[in-house]
Structure formats: C-alpha cells, structure tokens
Amino acid sequence: MTRVTGTPTPTGAMPTYLGMPAFPDAARKAVANSQLRRNLTHATTAIRTKRAKAVAELDDWEALRQAGKAIKDHTLANLGTYLTRLEENVTKAGGHVHWARDAAEANAIVIELVKRSGARKVVKVKSMATQETGLNEALAEGGISAIETDLAELIVQLGDDLPSHILVPAIHRNRAEIGDLFRRTMPDAPADLTDDPPRLAGAARAHLRSEFLSAAVGICGANFAVADTGSLVVVESEGNGRMCLTLPKTLICVAGVEKVLPAWRDLEVFLALLPRSSTAERMNPYTTIWSGVTPGDGPESFHLVLLDNGRTATLADETGRQALRCIRCSACLNVCPVYERAGGHAYGSPYPGPIGAILSPQLRGVTSPADASLPFASSLCGACYEVCPVAINIPEALVYLRARSVESKKRYPERAVFKLSAYLLSDARRLAAAQRAVAASRHVAGRGGRIRRLPPPLSGWTDTRDAPAPPRESFRAWWARTRGSAPAAGRAGQPPGVGADAPAAGPASQSAPGVGSDATDAGTGAAG
C-alpha cells in the first residue's frame, strides 16, 4: 500500500487553510474554473430538487423545523446542565468523558488514547469536528496514520485535496476525475475500472475492506448526543461508519459541545429533519446509536471528547449563537448562488457555504483577512434561511457579522467617505463646489464615458466594475440654470423622484458608492 494514509493538508487550530487568500481572491480564481462550476451546478441542482420533494412530503415540516429550533435554543441556553447530564450518563454506561478547550487539547487527548491502545493506525468516520481540529495532521505528527473511510473523504485524501462541502467533501470532483484519481493512486484498483459510480464505489469497498477488518481504533464525530440516556448518534450512508463504530476495540468520539440534545424523544424531530435536508432521503441508509459500551457487542472501550474550540465564545454572542443550532446538513450550501459559483475551497475553512460564512469567523474568533471577508461572501438572497432545518437566520447573522467586522477596523475607507459626504452635504455652497470639481474630472474617463480605474481607496469600486464618468453638470446646477431659482431653495419645486429621471442626472455627482444620488443630494441640500 502506498498512498492510503497520511496526506497532510495545511494545518492550524481550526485551520484557516494556511496561505488561503480572503474570499474575494479565492472566489475569483474558482469562478474562472469552468469545470469546477459545471461539477457544482450539476450536483447542487440535482440535490435541490430532491430536497424540495422530500421536504414537501411532510406537511408539518415547518412545525418540525420550529421544534428543532426550539429544542436547540433551549439546550444552548442550558448547555452546562445538559453537558454534565450527558457526561454522567455516558460514564454510567461505561464510557469515559474528556473535555477539550481547543483543537490542540482535543488532538492531544486523542493521540494519547491511541498510543495507550498500542495502535499506529486508526480508521475514521467522516467528522467535521476532527476536520476542524486538524486531527489527521496531528496524528501524522504523532506517528499515527489516519484512514478516512467515507468515500468522499477518501477521494479528498487520495487526491491530497481539501474538502469543499460539508456532506460531500469531494463535490468539486466529477466521476471522470474520481476515476482518474483511483486508477492513479489506488494500488489495488481493478485494471478495468471505469468511471461508472457503482464501479467506483465498489473499488472503494475492496480497497478499505482489510483496513476495517484489522482496525484496532475507530475515530468518529457525532450527529447528536442525548443527555438523558448518554446515547451517541452517527448518521451515515455507506456502512463505513458502522464498520468504524463496531469492529475496533477502542472507539473515540470527538463531538462539539453543541451536539447535545436533552432527551431520547428529541431524536424524533432531528431524525426527520436531517436526512431530508441533507441527502434528500426519507431516512439515510444507516444510523448507529449507542451508549457507553455493550459487553460482547462492539468496542470494549469508549471515549467521548467534548470539544469547545470557540463554541463557548460563539454562545456568548446572542445574535451569533444561532449558528450553534447547525446540524451540518449542508442544505444551505446546495441552494446558495455564491457557493454554486465559487465552490467550497474559496471559504478557506472546513465549514464552507452560508453556514461557514457565519460559523468560521465566530469559531476562530480572529480577524484574519480570510475571516473578515467571509460575512461578505453572500448576496443576502435568503435562500439559506428558507431551507435551514433549524431556522438559522443566516442573512441576519451575516449582516450582524459584517457590522462587527467593519467596527473592528480602526480605519476604513467607507468611514472617510461618509465623513466627507456629511461635510459636503451639510452646506449647499460646499456641495456645489464639490460637484463642479467632480464634473471637471470627467476628462479622465475613457471612451464610452466609463472610468476603468480610480485611485485608492476608490479603486475598491473600480476593481470589479467601471465607474461612469461624472456629467458635465450636476442636477442641481442644471435645475438652477433651466428653472432659474437658487438650488438651495429647490425643495418646494421638486416633484418626488424627479432627480432620478432628470436629463443630467443618472450618476451625476456620484464619485464613489455610498455618496448619495442626486435625489438625496437635493433633499439633504435643501434641509441643510
């Protein structure tokens, strides 16, 4: 076996994939990749239609969604109570509970447990939490190889790639690319392996079989952890989860503290919400539920690592905390026009898409350019909120985080622009002088009356679009010239909305976004 294991990807504690540029730069490159766009459009279009159908089948979907939201909110509001209850019941059932403040601490606990078992190799169920902590890379540094067993994770691992979707980390690859990859990197791939998805799935089955049968340690995440019974729940499709949860002697589960649910009966809500939102099925093929250890059945030792890693900081923020309701279904990715075009890698985080844009900056709690740009990676169309099975108001959170991101900067061009406009707009003479000055600048415009490049900070506007050349004359000047009265007294004679349609209007005095249009010029000027 050559390349089964240990393909270290860039690392960090909840990695900002190192060297990742901020969203706009990453997205620009991704959008230029037409194969990527075709793959994403193909996959997300198919799943969108199917999800809508699966959801429409339950006429009480909205009530389920509101119950899911209410249960999660209640749990988050009483998180300490439910976590200690979970700990008590997992322990009673024969499991061991560990607490990890951050990624490094979680990884250290896992490495120590694996070493104690004597194993040098672990099999893994797809898990967002361990993706977040960069566990595979940490294990590799500790001399332990981690084998990803989920098909898409395997594709990512074999391709030395990064995940780009919560549910289907290799969504950016189509069958032909996956076929190539398998033929190239899988030593035991059949010589006549085609790109037919069932054949590719069959190759993965054969490839991983002996790993499952000989594995001593399994590592998983959790979809849900039930406080009153100490149950852990893993929802999956392929059976790789069942293999990892059942065959090894030692099982280690890394779960974010927000995964806890109060009671067994809450599963009736979440097992209805998750599969329909995620893979658009009435139920996913396999769900494993266990509590501690069962003598004679499955692992002999079970460890639960409860992970904070920025979650308690997120909890402290009343608007931001709703992101902790997320059950990682990825419905918001599949409907997002920005995700569909930019792809998951542009978000520079294990959590891409709309939910990633609000979760990553909060969990990481840093203001790297990548994180600061994420809340802006949205057109605020609201499709994500509509499909979210726990009703996370992602647009609301995005706008809120944008404000926070802007406020955290000491200096930013918008503030200067607004200060300047306030100064100019508060005095009619100043405004008229400024408008004459802007009109005089029209000769810098190129052919067609467009300005292609403005100096910084106005280049922020012309980087992505042309600016129209200012007109020869401002609306106010035109009004004064043709109607003969002073512009400052223009309020009475101005019919509503006339500014926008006036001959010389349009972009008139607009030298940068955010400086009011003519209509507001006139109004504010008169008021001043």
Place this chain on the structure above:
Amino acid sequence: MSTARKEILARIAAATGPAAMPAEVDAAYAALPRGYRRAHHDPARTDIVALFAERAADYRAIVERVQPADLGGAVARVLAGVSRFVVPAGLPPAWLAELPAGAAERIVRDEPVLSARDLDKIFGVVTGCAAAIAETGTIILDHGAGQGRRALTLVPDFHLVVVLADQVAADIAGALARLDPARPHTFISGPSATSDIELIRVEGVHGPRNLHVLVAG
C-alpha cells in the same frame, strides 16, 4: 483534564448566565413547542405495513409480504442460493424449519465468537428486528435475541431480515418509544449506499449490498 472541564463549564456559565435548577430546566423543556405530528399516518385508515413495504422497497431493498404461516417456506426459498449464512442465537426455530435436508452445513453460529475476518468469508446472515418505521421504510435492530451483535449484520454481504407486522410503527416517534435506549441500535434503510459521487445515490458500498426483507403478516 478536569481543569478543562471546569474552564469550559465556567465559560458556558459566563455566556448563558448561571445554570438554572434542574427542575426549572426540565419544566422549560416540557413546555417547548411541538406542533408537529408524531404520526403522519393513522393506522386505522392506512395500511402501515403495506406502507412500510413500499417505502423499504424504494431504497431498492427486495421486499416481500408473506403470510405468517408461509414464513418458513419463504426463508428457505430466499436462502436457497446462499452458500453459508450466520444464524444468531435466539432466532425463532420455526423460521428455519423448512430449510432442505443438509442445509445445516450452511448454517454458521457465532459460537465461539467469529472474528471479523471469519465473518468476511460468510456471504449471508438472517435475523429478526426490534421495530420498523413505515413512514421512512426503516428497519431497527437492537441486537437482542434473533438479531446478533452488530458485526453479524454488517460484514456479510447479504442480509435477510424478517419484520413482523406488529413490529411496524407508523412513524419515527412511535418506533423510538418502543426502544430501550440502553441497548445499541442500528437503523437500516435499504442496502448500503453513497451519494458521494455527484450527489447521486448509488447502492452498494461497505455495508451489506443485498438487503432482503420478509414482512410477515
């Protein structure tokens, strides 16, 4: 790691305010809005056993409805082509009563306990179940009598499962209420599958690729 525990709980208390009394938390929980329907089908008006059979078949499992009296014959017929199969302890003997003479050699028992590699050499397994869900076409194993430990229904490539009509609940809620949370559980909805290539469902990955369901009654 108890410092980590203490610190995380302190961070939570700082974020949410000090913890309420357990009784208050439980009262707030009991008052949560649950406007959804706990059953989407009324057993008085819908044949929920038929619904279960239909929905399990949607996943491309092979589903047959048989009369309880014909169960032994159906099991024998389905297993006719199976070279060797595991029979877990506690499987009702009547289910195997009509296997042809000499079939005993094809039966493998989990005594002494079979290793994963041993299991991998056996093609099939036949079990009962703990409950089933009509709405979603799901079979639930609690790995008690007649079902075997979890590995027995995982490693072999062919799983024949018998579902009795009275084990079928209309919906998820009803099925969950029948289960003992202390036991390990496997929910099975069709043969193993993946949506990892272009988000298109493909049957047959690591779990049993062949799921045959006999619904008795």
